[in-house]
Amino acid sequence: MSEYRLENTSGRGPDAALPPELRGWNWGAFFLNWVWGLGNKTFIALLMFVPPAMFVMPFVLGAKGNQWAWGNTTWESTEHFRKVQRLWAWAGLATVTALPTLLLVAFLGVGWIFKNSDVYAMSLDLVHKSPEVQQALGVPIEVGWMALGTIEITNQSGSAEISYSVSGPSLGGTVYVEGTRRLGQWTIEALIVEIDETGRRLDLTPPGR
Secondary structure, eight states: OHHHHHTOOTTSGGGOOOOGGGOSOOHHHHHHHHHHHHHTTOGGGGGGGSTTGGGTHHHHHHHHHHHHHHHHSOOSOHHHHHHHHHHHHHHHHHHHHHHHHHHHHHHHHHHHHHHTSHHHHHHHHHHHHOHHHHHHHOSSOEEEEEEEEEEEEETTEEEEEEEEEEEOSSOEEEEEEEEEEETTEEEEEEEEEEETTTOOEEEOOOTTO
8 A cells, every 4th residue: 555655646737647447437527517627626627617618528527537636636545536436426427317307396396386276277167168269179178287387476466377288179279377366366367278270369368357
């Protein structure tokens, strides 16, 4: 061990000779790029914020990561280096695996909130009962699995803008609804069903709005 420590060239920058057993791809640098760069004093990784370099830097970091990390940081041994870079690799893999899952859960969660709102339920009831929609789309009328838009509530007041898809045996359409909340009660201010294939718009806004 003492003989190896005398030959340890890590931390010497460009003059650091990478041991042959450390040559290869660095997955931590590839997955986490600029975060890995900060943690390994490899600040060239910040080129991830500069287009068009950002598109090639993950691959450059993956290929050169071991050499740069070895030269920019003083390591106790090759085993120490391997252990730390292995942790970076697992962290990177966990990040790229978990992030899409978290985004999907958040996306579905927002849709669930919209589809369980009073404005959504009120508008869907009007769509199902509309003879015009039934004639245009056919029956039964099915509802898409996702709803998009915004809902803002402050105390007993609020506003909402939601859109969602509907379809029947004949055609499909998109529902656009706007609502306001006053004294804890939601009211539909505008309700439009646009037939996707023809662009025809059916106004289902309740009378007096």
